[in-house]
Amino acid sequence: MTRTTALVLATGGSVALMLGALAFQYLGGLAPCELCLWQRYPHVVAIVAGVLALMMSRGKLLPLIGGLAALTTSGLGIYHTGVERGWWQGPTSCTGGGNVGNMSADQLLDQIMAAPVVMCDEVPWELFGLSMASYNALASFVFAIFWFIAWRKS
Numbered sequence: 001m002t003r004t005t006a007l008v009l010a011t012g013g014s015v016a017l018m019l020g021a022l023a024f025q026y027l028g029g030l031a032p033c034e035l036c037l038w039q040r041y042p043h044v045v046a047i048v049a050g051v052l053a054l055m056m057s058r059g060k061l062l063p064l065i066g067g068l069a070a071l072t073t074s075g076l077g078i079y080h081t082g083v084e085r086g087w088w089q090g091p092t093s094c095t096g097g098g099n100v101g102n103m104s105a106d107q108l109l110d111q112i113m114a115a116p117v118v119m120c121d122e123v124p125w126e127l128f129g130l131s132m133a134s135y136n137a138l139a140s141f142v143f144a145i146f147w148f149i150a151w152r153k154s
Helices: 003-026 034-055 061-085 105-114 132-153
Strands: none
Touching: 003 034, 003 061, 003 132, 034 061, 034 132, 061 132
């Protein structure tokens, strides 16, 4: 596999996932939760790194940045999957539950009013038992492999 092929596959993968996320949001009506949005930022970094790396014929820094971005969003996808499945607690800003026993009625009302509409610990869509966060984690890990192939070929 050439450096260019690996860069096209890695960058194109992030572009495809971002377009898919935006299609689910704007065409499918599935608003993203806070953790979903967090997973998008590394894809943007990877896309920019990929476009710049494709414009340059050499250099190891941009493929390394793309690979680290892909691993970051993969890790966030694993974290989000764990929150969705109840394996661990997610951010209190977007998950249900929490310790409300010591809150006054006013504090509880403030927390409810400040809570986002889309909760991070609910799975809005899944296919074959995997959520969008799970698919992002898996696909982004594969893209990281392509990034690191491009890095080695640089």
